[in-house]
Amino acid sequence: MAFAAPSRIRRHTTDPPPDVASGIISRSMKRCAACDHPGFCPTGKLVAPETALASALACTLKRVRRTESLYRAGASFDSLYAIRSGFFKSTVALEDGRDQVIAFHMAGEVLGMDGIGTDSYTADTTALEDSEVCIIPRARLNDPVLQRELFKVMSRELVRDQGVMLLLGSMGSAERLATFLLNLSQRFVARGYSSQEFHLRMTREEIGSYLGLSLETVSRLFSRFHGEGLVCVAQKHIRIQDIDGLRAVTTAANG
Amino acid sequence: MAFAAPSRIRRHTTDPPPDVASGIISRSMKRCAACDHPGFCPTGKLVAPETALASALACTLKRVRRTESLYRAGASFDSLYAIRSGFFKSTVALEDGRDQVIAFHMAGEVLGMDGIGTDSYTADTTALEDSEVCIIPRARLNDPVLQRELFKVMSRELVRDQGVMLLLGSMGSAERLATFLLNLSQRFVARGYSSQEFHLRMTREEIGSYLGLSLETVSRLFSRFHGEGLVCVAQKHIRIQDIDGLRAVTTAANG
DNA sequence: CGGTAGGTTGACAATGGTCAAGCTCGGTGG
DNA sequence: CCACCGAGCTTGACCATTGTCAACCTACCG
Numbered sequence: 284m285a286f287a288a289p290s291r292i293r294r295h296t297t298d299p300p301p302d303v304a305s306g307i308i309s310r311s312m313k314r315c316a317a318c319d320h321p322g323f324c325p326t327g328k329l330v331a332p333e334t335a336l337a338s339a340l341a342c343t344l345k346r347v348r349r350t351e352s353l354y355r356a357g358a359s360f361d362s363l364y365a366i367r368s369g370f371f372k373s374t375v376a377l378e379d380g381r382d383q384v385i386a387f388h389m390a391g392e393v394l395g396m397d398g399i400g401t402d403s404y405t406a407d408t409t410a411l412e413d414s415e416v417c418i419i420p421r422a423r424l425n426d427p428v429l430q431r432e433l434f435k436v437m438s439r440e441l442v443r444d445q446g447v448m449l450l451l452g453s454m455g456s457a458e459r460l461a462t463f464l465l466n467l468s469q470r471f472v473a474r475g476y477s478s479q480e481f482h483l484r485m486t487r488e489e490i491g492s493y494l495g496l497s498l499e500t501v502s503r504l505f506s507r508f509h510g511e512g513l514v515c516v517a518q519k520h521i522r523i524q525d526i527d528g529l530r531a532v533t534t535a536a537n538g
Numbered sequence: 539m540a541f542a543a544p545s546r547i548r549r550h551t552t553d554p555p556p557d558v559a560s561g562i563i564s565r566s567m568k569r570c571a572a573c574d575h576p577g578f579c580p581t582g583k584l585v586a587p588e589t590a591l592a593s594a595l596a597c598t599l600k601r602v603r604r605t606e607s608l609y610r611a612g613a614s615f616d617s618l619y620a621i622r623s624g625f626f627k628s629t630v631a632l633e634d635g636r637d638q639v640i641a642f643h644m645a646g647e648v649l650g651m652d653g654i655g656t657d658s659y660t661a662d663t664t665a666l667e668d669s670e671v672c673i674i675p676r677a678r679l680n681d682p683v684l685q686r687e688l689f690k691v692m693s694r695e696l697v698r699d700q701g702v703m704l705l706l707g708s709m710g711s712a713e714r715l716a717t718f719l720l721n722l723s724q725r726f727v728a729r730g731y732s733s734q735e736f737h738l739r740m741t742r743e744e745i746g747s748y749l750g751l752s753l754e755t756v757s758r759l760f761s762r763f764h765g766e767g768l769v770c771v772a773q774k775h776i777r778i779q780d781i782d783g784l785r786a787v788t789t790a791a792n793g
Numbered sequence: 794c795g796g797t798a799g800g801t802t803g804a805c806a807a808t809g810g811t812c813a814a815g816c817t818c819g820g821t822g823g
Numbered sequence: 824c825c826a827c828c829g830a831g832c833t834t835g836a837c838c839a840t841t842g843t844c845a846a847c848c849t850a851c852c853g
Contacts, residue, residue, distance in 0.1 A: 375700050379789050383708045385700050397700065400693030405700060430685055437692045438655030444699035445630045445640050445652065445660060451706035452750035453638045456809065487832065495707035497810055502833055518818080518832080534634050711841070742800065752842055757801055773800080773850075 342417040347371075347410040353394060355407045360398030362420045363433075366390050369414020370484045373406040374492075384493040385447075387411075387467075387485060390474055393436050399424070411484040451495045454535075459494040460504045461532035464514065468523060479526070483519040508532075597672040602626075602665040608649060610662045615653030617675045618688075621645050624669020625739040628661040629747075639748040640702075642666075642722075642740060645729055648691050654679070666739040706750045709790075714749040715759045716787035719769065723778060734781070738774040763787075 344367065347353050353364060353371065368390050376382035385406060388394060394416065398404040423429055450459050472478035483490070487505075488498040508514045513529050515522040523529060599622065602608050608619060611631065623645050631637035640661060643649060649671065653659040678684055705714050727733035738745070742760075743753040763769045768784050770777040778784060786792050 375704055377704060377708065377790075381708050381790060383704050385703045385707075396693055397696050398693070400690040400697060405697045424689065427682070430689075434679065434685075434688070434692075435655040437689075437696065438651055438653070441652050441692065441695060441699070442655060442660045444696065444703070448640045448699070448702055448706060449630055449632060449638050451703060452640075452747070453632065453636050486830090492707070498831090499811080499833080500809060503809095506833070535632075535636060741798090753800080754802085754843080755841060758841095761801070 342419070345416050345418055347414045347416065349410055349412050349414075352407055352409045353416065354398075354404045356403075356405050358404050360395065360402050360404060360421060362418050363396060363398075363424075364394040364416040364418060366392050366394065367415040367417055369416075370411045371408050371414065372411055372485060372489060372493075373408045375406045382492075383495075384485075384489050386443075387493065389470055393419075393433075396433075396437055396440065411489075456494075456496050456500050457504055457507070457532050458535065459496065460490075460501060460508070461513075461529045463490065463494060464521065464523065465526070465529055465533065468526070478523070480520070480522040483521055597674070600671050600673055602669045602671065604665055604667050604669075607662055607664045608671065609653075609659045611660050612658055614658050615650065615656075615676060617673050618651060618653075618679075619649040619671040619673060621647050621649065622670040622672055624671075625666045626663050626669065627666055627740060627744060627748075628663045630661045637747075638750075639740075639744050641698075642748065644725060648674075648688075651688075651692055651695065666744075711749075711751050711755050712759055712762070712787050712792075713790065714751065715745075715756065715763070716768075716784045718745065718749060719776065719778065720781070720784055720788065723781070733778070735775070735777040738776055 342365075345353075345364070347369070356376065366388055371388040371394065372384050373386045373388065373394070374382050374384050388408075394408050395404060397406055399421075419429070424433070450462055454462065467481065467483075468478045471481050485493075486498075487501045490496075491498040491501045494501070505514070505516045508529075509516050511528070513523070513525045513532070515524055597620075600608075600619070602624070608626065621643055626643040626649065627639050628641045628643065628649070629637050629639050643663075649663050650659060652661055654676075674684070679688070705717055709717065722736065722738075723733045726736050740748075741753075742756045745751075746753040746756045749756070760769070760771045763784075764771050766783070768778070768780045768787070770779055
């Protein structure tokens with residue numbers, strides 16, 4: 284595979300954030316004084332600028348190891364969590380045992396908002412790599428400054444969900460995967476990482492579950508995209524070779 | 539936009555709510571003093587009990603006729619809307635023209651929350667029958683009492699979206715339609731109407747769009763359910779004959 | 794009473810799922 | 824250091840579900 288072998292850094296220590304884009308990381312963005320990941324301080328995003336630092340300092344951290352769950356569906360709602368570093372998936376289950384990944388989450392995103400309305404979480408949320416979250420106790424939902432920000436976060440989440448419904452309801456398999464890759468790319472770049480090369484933290488099965496496809500279909504599509512020169516895939520390493528080509532796949536009839 | 543004693547307030551006069559379930563309506567639930575639809579006063583749901591009446595009186599009503607849109611994607615966010623009576627659909631569009639129904643809304647539900655995060659709406663929302671909404675100007679988002687309630691409403695909306703993703707991603711066609719019918723039934727009964735007999739306000743095409751199916755598949759499934767004695771379908775009138783049978787369809791492998 | 798939007802049904806095709814076999818890589822223990 | 828093991832991935836063959844196209848029907852509205 285024509286793929287610059289990345290140095291396989293495996294950090295289980297706290298100090299630096301785990302590498303997200305296999306070494307190709309732009310550290311240009313300024314950092315929050317309290318958080319050390321580039322450009323994306325969850326607490327900074329959550330509160331007005333003037334109180335960001337205070338909030339950040341007051342925030343309790345929690346570590347979640349890979350495969351561990353942060354909360355489970357049905358557990359009583361006690362806090363929100365802002366991801367400081369790491370990667371999560373959320374899944375919901377049907378009574379008959381089937382379940383589905385409904386979201387992947389990365390640094391700066393807020394987890395647990397599904398619990399506000401019913402006082403208990405409705406999804407399972409699990410770390411896909413060793414991660415750290417800031418605990419936002421439910422009592423702080425009364426903080427007007429936090430509230431204002433949280434409205435926006437929840438609203439944007441509603442918009443994100445619209446996109447997923449569109450994806451699941453109107454797109455063919457290739458469109459879905461291309462959309463997914465472009466979305467990941469966009470989110471990585473917003474965090475100061477490479478937009479073209481990154482490491483998938485989820486399995487084919489999890490991608491398939493999220494996209495409403497079988498793991499085999501996901502695998503075949505990766506192979507096909509690879510063959511078409513759109514991406515370079517080696518296991519979980521992805522390099523987007525032709526971003527415009529991928530965007531074209533996103534449009535119907537190029538599936 | 540000021541909401542104090544506007545000239546165009548349509549006060550809560552005595553006109554009864556439009557019949558939702560072709561005459562089979564239970565009127566047993568108590569009504570809000572300010573709103574006249576049974577058991578489900580949007581303003582009452584939105585504010586703490588002690589201020590419900592005041593808010594309801596201050597609320598400006600807007601009428602939306604069938605096929606008219608309440609707001610369109612891209613329009614700047616100026617208010618939320620609580621449905622007082624009627625029925626709406628929300629659709630989102632892809633660049634290439636395809637679009638999809640992402641929700642149906644009925645009395646008591648809140649529209650426009652997708653606009654909070656980005657300051658403009660992201661969906662088109664259209665009345666499927668002559669409807670009335672209470673306007674909640676964006677300025678009122680600062681009202682702490684309203685805020686608290688809105689958090690719950692938005693959170694529940696997130697949970698609802700999870701259910702739709704599950705439906706679109708994990709269910710077969712028959713499961714989807716059965717789930718949809720049971721959901722409608724549940725929502726009607728919560729509003730004091732019959733749980734078994736109701737009038738569909740949307741076309742087969744709109745149902746199909748919402749469920750990620752073609753209109754032909756929806757039609758065939760209605761015929762099949764009819765043949766199996768699960769429902770009695772006559773155009774847009776639906777009577778659920780065997781609710782447990784429908785629930786069984788909801789489970790995999792009974793598709 | 795005719796036009797039109799919406800709905801039904803059938804024949805066929807295509808997309809994507811299922812099943813099965815085999816591969817790759819990383820971890821583990823001899 | 825090597826052999827083995829298992830989770831995750833790939834690929835092929837086949838098949839089921841659902842979409843597409845087309846024809847026709849029906850109800851409703853002027």
